[in-house]
Amino acid sequence: MTLLSAPSVTIQRLRAASDSLRANFFFLPAVAVVVAFVAARLLVGVEAGDWVGRSTVDSARSVLSTTAAATITFASITFSVSLLIMQQGSSQFSPRVIHVLARDPFNRRVIALVVGTFTYCLVSLQRVRGPLAEGGEEVVPELAVAVGLLLGVLAVLAVVAAINHTSRKMDVSVILAGIVAEATAVPAEPSTDDRFHIAPAAAAPTAEGQPVTVVRFDTDGWVQQIDRRGLLALTDPGSTIRLDTDPGRYAIRGTALCTIWPAVTDDRLNEITADARRRVHVGSTRTMSEDPGYGIRQLVDVALRALSPGINDPTTAQDAIFHLGTVLVARLTSPPAPTAYGDDQDRHLLTPHALTDDELAELALAELRGATRNLPTVAI
Secondary structure (H helix, E strand, O other): OHHHHHHHHHHHHHHHHHHHHOOOOOHHHHHHHHHHHHHHHHHOOOOOOHHHOOOOHHHHHHHHHHHHHHHHHHHHHHHHHHHHHHHHHHHHOOHHHHHHHHOOHHHHHHHHHHHHHHHHHHHHHHOOEOOOOOOOOOEOOHHHHHHHHHHHHHHHHHHHHHHHHHHHHOOHHHHHHHHHHHHHOOOOOOOOOOOEEEOOHHHOOOOOOOOOEEEEOOOOEEEEEEOHHHHHOOOOOOOEEEEOOOOOOEEOOOOEEEEEEOOOOHHHHHHHHHHHHHOEEEEOOOOOOOOHHHHHHHHHHHHHHHHOOOOOOHHHHHHHHHHHHHHHHHHHOOOOOOOEEEEOOOOEEEOOOOOOHHHHHHHHHHHHHHHOOOOHHHHO
């Protein structure tokens, strides 16, 4: 059973890694540096015709060194702009909107292009050699110089585009639309088939009078993803697992992760415990990958911050409430979150802590109703 469900663990880890990389400012530029290094090494040895233009040793060095110096300056500008938008978004709207801002791929691609150009020019510059150097023959990689010049021009245009993109990104409606896009893309439930399907909770055997096994968290953090299909496949046919957590909840070391009945035998206890923990991914931050309430939490936070005495911006609060309506309508017109799953071997997985429609509505509206009691226009 463990072997059969192993691919789902791999998929879960890949999804977690993909979600982490989408907000990582290091990965894409690092890849660009490696690609630029290899490309420079390859192109400096390629002979080119007159169509790329002729260069002298001095002109090649001048072009490559100037481009390298300029692009490293562009990199600092792009980094500064990216950090500025995160700081502004955190202070003016909510610290939780940084999640959406950091996942914007545009600035990361610009940074990758800029640092890649810098690396390419440095490596190409190393291969330029004058006639008085050791070896006695000048080396002017004309194709590499032409490509470096082209990359320099593209880097300049990319930085200008990044500044334009950032100016638009600071529009509160654009930030809110990004939150809505991610929140409405969260799957309401895992995919099902004949072997793993939604089942009525009443069909599962109760734990009354039966010995149970409680699997507990061995770490702290936010529950980001749960492999429900894999959890169901852990135990023997006829068993029931009750999931005592859900994506979006905070896990505390030593608290219950899930409860299994009948109790797991002693010879399989360590194996089942380790497998169950692997199928519940816990991270340091909350994400939207399987958490429909996080997008609502972000929008509510933006509205509450706008209504605070320090900001006092009812128009932004109204904008957040309008976007909040989009998320609520998308969720409330979808089938409610299942509270139980089953398979073809009479195993059951109970999910009593899944976020209900009533809880979503309360999360979206309860705090705002109190905050808008003195602002009839926003309250309406």
